[in-house]
Amino acid sequence: MNRSHRFIERVAALAAAALCMNVFLISAESSAQVFPPRQPQPSAPAPRPPTQMPGQAAMPPQAGALTRSIPLTAILGDPTKSFIQLTNMRSPFDTNFALGRGLTGRITLEKYTHEAGNGQKVFVHVTGVSNPPMVTLEGPEMRYQFLFPIIQFKTYYKDYSGEGDTALSDLVAEKVMVDVFLTPTIDQRRLPTYHSVRIAVIGAVKEADKCTHFFDMIFPVNICKIGAEYFKQIQPALENGMREVLLQPPTRMQFEQQIYQFIRAELLSKAGINPMSPAQVEILQGEFRGADYVVSYQPR
Numbered sequence: 001m002n003r004s005h006r007f008i009e010r011v012a013a014l015a016a017a018a019l020c021m022n023v024f025l026i027s028a029e030s031s032a033q034v035f036p037p038r039q040p041q042p043s044a045p046a047p048r049p050p051t052q053m054p055g056q057a058a059m060p061p062q063a064g065a066l067t068r069s070i071p072l073t074a075i076l077g078d079p080t081k082s083f084i085q086l087t088n089m090r091s092p093f094d095t096n097f098a099l100g101r102g103l104t105g106r107i108t109l110e111k112y113t114h115e116a117g118n119g120q121k122v123f124v125h126v127t128g129v130s131n132p133p134m135v136t137l138e139g140p141e142m143r144y145q146f147l148f149p150i151i152q153f154k155t156y157y158k159d160y161s162g163e164g165d166t167a168l169s170d171l172v173a174e175k176v177m178v179d180v181f182l183t184p185t186i187d188q189r190r191l192p193t194y195h196s197v198r199i200a201v202i203g204a205v206k207e208a209d210k211c212t213h214f215f216d217m218i219f220p221v222n223i224c225k226i227g228a229e230y231f232k233q234i235q236p237a238l239e240n241g242m243r244e245v246l247l248q249p250p251t252r253m254q255f256e257q258q259i260y261q262f263i264r265a266e267l268l269s270k271a272g273i274n275p276m277s278p279a280q281v282e283i284l285q286g287e288f289r290g291a292d293y294v295v296s297y298q299p300r
Contacts, residue, residue, distance in 0.1 A: 094109075109234065112229070112230035
């Protein structure tokens with residue numbers, strides 16, 4: 001009876017152990033089941049720095065900057081006050097001119113001396129004043145076109161007495177043209193100045209009713225020829241003299257000082273500031289566009 005009882009207990013224990021093993025295998029299969037791998041999620045792109053467009057300024061304009069366009073004719077000054085005066089009756093240093101702000105000067109223009117065949121001398125002086133110029137833009141150059149309605153050539157024979165004055169015919173040149181070309185540019189301070197100067201004199205002396213006068217019966221003096229020769233001397237003297245004066249450092253310095261005062265007053269007025277105040281202007285950028293000076297600036 002005891003053997004039978006122990007056999008039954010052993011069978012029950014084996015059955016319980018088998019059941020536990022079966023449950024363990026099922027659980028292991030469930031935990032070992034393989035699923036398809038997850039696809040990696042795309043990461044958010046890192047922010048890119050802003051790029052500069054072609055032709056775009058590297059830095060934005062400064063806050064508060066103002067822009068102003070000033071015509072070159074206004075910068076140079078009132079053209080109705082411009083003139084060229086030829087005169088050397090009293091002194092060879094009396095010939096003078098004025099083109100605009102600071103563009104003034106004197107030219108040495110000597111009288112003409114001709115020695116006649118009888119040993120006597122003929123003296124010729126010149127006098128004339130131009131009209132105010134016509135001012136136009138010729139490509140990159142500013143053109144001043146001066147017209148002399150009449151230039152008089154005063155003649156003297158032997159001396160400056162009344163007899164010497166009436167001994168020869170006086171001469172005239174009509175509608176003589178003097179062209180002055182200025183090329184504007186910007187200096188190191190970004191202010192207007194001029195780069196080069198060209199000058200041309202066009203005209204001729206009008207022949208007198210009587211060109212040839214005889215002295216001591218056999219010594220002729222052709223006053224028309226003398227006048228034409230003198231005008232040929234005046235042309236380069238006027239061209240070179242004006243150009244040399246305009247290109248001299250003192251003239252350029254005088255011009256640039258007056259231009260700065262004019263530009264400062266214009267820019268302060270545009271900004272609503274009294275030019276008589278101690279305020280100054282800082283030129284940020286300046287350039288010529290055609291005949292206009294375009295400037296970006298800030299009052300200080």
